[in-house]
Amino acid sequence: MTQYRAIAAAPSCQHPRPAGDDLLLLSLFSSTLLSTNRLNKLLHLILSALVHPDTALFGRAMLFLYNQKTGVLQGMLGVTQAAAHGLRVVGSDQGSPLTGHWELDDAVMARQWQSDYCTAVRSMRIDLNDGCQIVAQTLKQRLVCHVEDTNCQHCMECGFVKRFGITSFAAAPLVSRNRTLGVVIVDTPGSDHVITDQGLSLLQLFASQAGMAIDNSLLYRNLEETHAELRESRQRLVHSAHLAAIGEMAASISHELKTPLITIGGFAARLARLQPQSVRQQQYLETIISETQRLERMLADILAYSRKPTICYNRCDLRMVLQECLDDYASTFEELGIELHAELPAGYWEVLGDAHQLKQVFINLLVNAQEAMRQGGRLMAILQEADKGGKSCARVSIEDTGGGIPEELLAKVFAPFFTTKHHGTGLGLPIVNRIVQNHGGVLCADNSQQGAVFTVLLPLADEYHEVTDRGM
Ligand SMILES: Nc1ncnc2c1ncn2[C@@H]1O[C@H](COP(=O)(O)OP(=O)(O)OP(=O)(O)O)[C@@H](O)[C@H]1O
Ligand SMILES: [Mg+2]
Structure with missing residues (x-):
């Protein structure tokens, strides 16, 4: 039969230690807890103090922290007298x-x-819903429990009792500001050692101080993390401000370059039409024309990226937008040996947005997929309904079999001007990302088995949403 009891107040001592000694221990313990904010060190100090030969309280101590979400106590640290x-x-x-x-x-x-x-100890978990009832009760009642004899069916089923051959133990809850943080379990192996009432009282006092110190240390760690996040966001803001300045400069240069470039291209095209011309001259002119066209596209991209887009919020049928893009590219895919597999089920696919910009999204993704499958392949365009934070969304995935994106580059593909292509500008995906975000959506890049898969999540329009124009 398991014997345990909850101790609410200090009971009578079996082997009294001079009261002055206890006071000294308590004083040492509380100033120790005040001496560090580092959670890790704090846990080592707490357990070492409980088992140190000079304090002569217990032989071993283990500490578990409580995970509120899973209801599980996770072993964090275990210290024996020899290690203290x-x-x-x-x-x-x-x-x-x-x-x-x-x-x-x-x-x-x-x-x-x-x-x-x-x-x-670190590999040990105690599920409070389905584990040691005594530990569960310790946490529920928030009182120290003492099991004098674990030699009963109930206790022997407990993982930690079996694992450490515990014959008798005490458990103290770690509580702070009405929150259960964890539990300390102590025992003293060896038949001649008993846990005294005095030891239990000290354990209770230590545990209540330790709970507050651990809580403070957790708060301090949170504060440090939040501070680091803030510093990072500030750096990101400064970086974005720099990028914005560069963007503005790029936009004004692009604007200046665009007109003469169109003129050069136009005259080159006129010259090419004039007869007769040698084959070599024709080749030169064709190069001028194709290169000016490439530069024009690049400038248009830079302008599109740096310009604040004005989104005309209209109801548009995403399925229709996607179908139009696929139709536009159907013959190119066929020529390149790319097999198209589209799943665009009929249904309610209306989003509030700018159809022209949404088309730009899918065209960029289709062009990237096509460029990744120069030797042919298979392109899958799938439209599905999805849920994002309780809101109904349309999920469009564009998957290719072009070998995918190297894992180390995945995080970079949305960065402006990142490209691995000889003639790429590296603005395709940043533009796509910006448009999707301006539509309240999310863009994700990932790898499938044979290639890359880009997923666009866009919120579906409420059926009676008012149509508005809004500058973004
Ligand atoms: N489907 C894909 N498969 C493999 N890599 C891809 C794919 N899509 C994008 N990438 C990688 O992401 C990079 C950035 O793409 P992004 O569309 O932004 O620029 P780009 O295609 O290089 O140039 P452009 O400005 O002409 O679009 C590409 O250079 C390529 O390395
Ligand atoms: Mg591209």
């Missing part, structure tokens, strides 16, 4: 015994972390 030897008192004043705090070197913490006991 490096714990030392620093900063104490001879004249004043209640000064100083415990300290641990990084090397000692590393040794504790790598010990077999700690490794075993």
Whole structure:
């Protein structure tokens, strides 16, 4: 029969230790908790203090932190008396015994972390819904529990009791600001060692202080992470401001270059039409014409990317937009030996947007896919309904069999001017991304088995949404 009890207040002591000693321990413990903000070090200090030979409280201690989402206690750290030897008192004043705090070197913490006991604890999980009822009760009642004899059917089923051959143990909840953070489980292996009432009282006091310190340290870590995120966003903002300035400059240069370029192309085309001309002259002219056309397209892309788009919000049928794009490219695909497989089921596919810009999205994706399949292949265009944050969306995926995008480049393909093509501008996908985002959608790039797959998620229009014009 399992014997355990919850201790609400300090009970009578079996082997009383002078009260002054306990006070000293408590004082050391609380100043130790105040000495560090690092969660990792804090956990090592807490457990080392509980099992250190000088405190003579327990033989082993393990700490579990509680995952609110899964309801599972995850083993974080385990320290035995032998591994706690490096714990030392620093900063104490001879004249004043209640000064100083415990300290641990990084090397000692590393040794504790790598010990077999700690490794075993870290691999341990206690499911509160389906695990040790005593631990579950400890957390529920928020009181220290003591199991004097685990030699019963119920306890022997518990993973950690079996794993560590525990014959008797105590568990103390780690609580702070009315939140359960975890549990500390202590035991003292060996038949002649018992957990005393005095040890339990100290455990309870230690645990309540440790809970608050762990909570503070978690908050501090959160604060640090948020601060780092803020710093990163500020850097990103500065970077975007630089990009915007470069964009503006690129736009004005592009604008200046566009007119003379059109003139050059136009005159070259006129010359090409004049007869007679040698084959060589014709070749030169064709090169001038094709190169000026390429530059014109590039300038148009730069202008499109740097210009603030004005989206005319109209209801447009995404299925129709996609079908038009596929029709436009059907003959090119056929010539290149690209087999087209389209799944565009009939249904309600209306989105609020600019049909012209949406066409630009799919054409860019189709051209990229086509450029990736120079030796032919298979292109799949699939339209499906999807859900994004509870909102009904249309998901369009364009998948090719062109070998895909190297994993290390996947994150870069939406960056302006990133291209792996000889004649590419690297603005196709950034333009697509911007248009999709301006339509409240999301664009994703990934690899399938044989090639790349681009997914566009666009919110479907509510059936009675008002039609408006809005500058973006
Ligand atoms: N379907 C695809 N398969 C493999 N790589 C792709 C695919 N689509 C895009 N990429 C990679 O992403 C890069 C950026 O594409 P993006 O469309 O932005 O520019 P681009 O095609 O190189 O030039 P352009 O400005 O003419 O579109 C490409 O150079 C290519 O490396
Ligand atoms: Mg492209």
